[in-house]
Amino acid sequence: MNDSQYLIELNEDEVLCRAGDKETDLYVVLSGELMICARENRMVTPLAYLKKNDYFGELSFFDHKPRSADVVAISACKLLKIPKSNLSGQLPFWMVSLGQNMSAKIRLLDKVISEKGIKRQNVESVKPLSIEQQRYYYELLTND
Numbered sequence: 001m002n003d004s005q006y007l008i009e010l011n012e013d014e015v016l017c018r019a020g021d022k023e024t025d026l027y028v029v030l031s032g033e034l035m036i037c038a039r040e041n042r043m044v045t046p047l048a049y050l051k052k053n054d055y056f057g058e059l060s061f062f063d064h065k066p067r068s069a070d071v072v073a074i075s076a077c078k079l080l081k082i083p084k085s086n087l088s089g090q091l092p093f094w095m096v097s098l099g100q101n102m103s104a105k106i107r108l109l110d111k112v113i114s115e116k117g118i119k120r121q122n123v124e125s126v127k128p129l130s131i132e133q134q135r136y137y138y139e140l141l142t143n144d
Contacts, residue, residue, distance in 0.1 A: 006081040010034075010073040013140055017057075018070050024084040026061040029054045032077030036069050037137065044137045046126045049074065059106060062099030068110060070141050 010016060010032070017023060019039065029050050036048040036056060047069055050056060060067055061084055091099075129137065 006083070008077075008079040008081050010077040010079065012073055012075050014073045015141060016071040016073065016079075017067050018141060019067055021067040023067065024057075024060045024064055026057045026082040026084070027055060028080040028082065029056075030078040030080055033074040034077060035072050035074050035137075037072065037141075038069050039138065039141060042134070042138055044070075044129055044134045044141070046129060048126060058099070059103045062096065063103040063107070065103075065107070068107065072137060072140065 007030075008016075008027070016027075016034070029052055031052055034050045034056070035046050036050065037044050037046045039045075056071065057067075059065070061082075064084075
């Protein structure tokens with residue numbers, strides 16, 4: 001695998017992928033910061049902020065289903081893209097099966113949380129966006 005071939009550079013406010021995209025690559029953050037977020041109606045809800053050595057895309061990587069969230073660069077970023085095709089046949093069957101089962105459970109829990117909400121007590125959560133920030137990111141995510 002030629003690393004430069006899989007090095008992705010993003011500018012601040014660049015959208016890497018959107019919920020529903022059919023891509024199955026896994027990514028590792030080498031530098032910068034990304035926001036993982038969900039859109040419903042015109043609301044943009046940050047789910048996580050990722051920094052160096054974090055990874056994302058594991059659900060689609062294992063279960064081949066569309067992306068479950070949007071990913072936006074909050075600052076200039078460098079990512080390592082790991083295509084599913086590069087690891088085909090290299091992962092043991094049990095690991096692939098485990099990844100698929102965990103992905104299914106996570107997607108189910110995501111659905112339950114989005115439908116019913118979750119009450120948190122004494123838990124640090126992801127800071128919500130202001131109305132202005134939501135408008136900004138909504139426009140960014142809905143424009144091609």
